[in-house]
Amino acid sequence: MAKSPQTMFEKVWRQHEVIGESAETPAVLYIDLHLIHEVTSPQAFSVLRERGLPVRRVDLTLATMDHSTPTRTEQIFGGAPISIDSAAKQIRELEINCAQFGVELLGLRHAQRGIVHIIGPELGITQPGKTVVCGDSHTSTHGALGALAFGIGTTEVGHVLATQCLLQRKPRTFALNVSGRLRPGVTAKDLILGIIGKIGVGGGTGHVIEYRGETIRGLDMDERMTICNMSIEAGARAGMIAPDETTYRYLAGRPRAPQGEAWERAVERWRQLPTDEGASFDKQVDIDASSLEPMITYGTNPGMVIPISSSIPTRANDAVFAKSLAYMGLEAGAPIKDQPVNVVFLGSCTNGRISDLRSAAGVMRGRKVAKGVQMLVIPGSQQVKKEAEAEGLDRVFIDAGAEWRESGCSMCLGMNGDLVPKGQYSVSTSNRNFEGRQGIGARTLLASPLTAAASAVRGRVTDPRELMS
């Protein structure tokens, strides 16, 4: 008898059920890859110590440092002290925990260190059909390769360390169908911002989104990662994109991807993953990508987003909306374009990959960062940094007057001291424009690397198409 059609999510879920869920208990779900970083793991290792437990599968666990990690070269390679004492202690504690429990650590000076969600795919350790977790909500990024990847809390980090399993209720499924070609100057970042603007910051709650359709098929892997990365900004548990030839071409030959015959077998298995024809989803939304413009946020959550040529909406009798605009120092009804900018941040797990740096450099080549604007360019990983330097992208940014530093989360959340000063406007390629996210009183406008670069050059919010030949 033919099996009933299944979604990709259901296939991956079923393959990882150690024990299926029942009315009384959640499923016991097996985890293929557990990524660890310095901020959300110390209390989990403490629990292992208290209970005398080992890490069950060190071979499925990989640690790096990114969140509170400095981006100043002298603090990483030059022996200068890390400027925040508590951050230095947290980094040291991760080193100790990894050494004591036998977990592999891509540490401070390792050539493969980087933002945890950049290095997983880059190393080829994130693979289609895997379950991937990390104590970080942007773990959804890894879903771009057809993995089921989601963020967990520290208690759950402890569960995975001790048992390689999680207790989980099965989320619902959500098909996000995207059709139409993105216009020149409109990027994957604009697409995901447009999607969040449409479905809302809680629109995906309780669901795993599968991004589908011709537009998604046409995106390269870096672009797909940008899309899946911000699934959490729509409230979704995870985002996934079916693996295809683009995925296999990206993974082939990466250091931790299967090699030789194992590769052939893996690809054969991965080809079974995409959603079966006729499978049904709990929810569906259609998006026309061809009508999108470059998008930019104006408020304090990523759903407060508009096309760059339009004006900030007006909402009468909405105190929360008014409070958000007051924080931003922006007025309802005013255009967002030409809003003066103080800081531009290019980087993060959303837009810190090589293609993001290339596209921003394309706008900035031969141009200067506007007077009075600080631009910080932070590659997503040390590998991205090396690749960018080999192409001379670092020179483009440095010659323009931007700062070029070591990899990390940096100004996306400012844990390492890379902060936007109070009251200043930051056009940022990161994922969250929450109050205070980039620093106390910082005002964040989320946008694509193209828009960020164009805004850096002009010193005000700029449609990148005005600077593109």
Add this chain to the structure above:
Amino acid sequence: MKAVQTLSSRTVVLPSSNIDTDQIIPARFLTTTTREGLGRSLFADWRYDAQGTPKPDFILNRPEAAGCRILVAGCNFGCGSSREHAPWALLDYGIQAVISTEIADIFRSNSLKNGFLPVVVDQATSDWLLANPGAEVTIDVAQTTLSLPTGTRVKFPLEDFSRYCLLNGVDELGFLLDRQPQIEAYERQRQI
């Protein structure tokens, strides 16, 4: 985890929707390696001015909020970052439950693992609570009900397993460790 059967308290109200975990505890307080002492950083940027002085207008700094253990908030509470420091900070401060029309997935999961009660109610109940700060309400975990001073009692969703863990103070790690034989059996047939 400490067992929780019922919780009765006056409410404190933060009407904003989409209160994210960066507001609950800003990232700069996350360079800690323990769970303790996070209560002082709860809602830090709303509670204190640049000099660290409490802002008198912020609700948690007002006398009527003293001793309130139940927070009423706008929809989509706890969205954003997965930091478990958010429920840790709330609990350390003395808040043990949040009532909202919608609670973000990871925050909800983190809450339940720490004995913090995520209570999702319908819009009408939420509207009443938002309009009546300081109302004395009772959350009954066994019955999965919220009782208002008007006499109204509403059910809230809580799956049986979470309810069992809350009522008995059971932590999930013990449950998982007891499943070692099944985990080993799975590992023997695992592909990848």
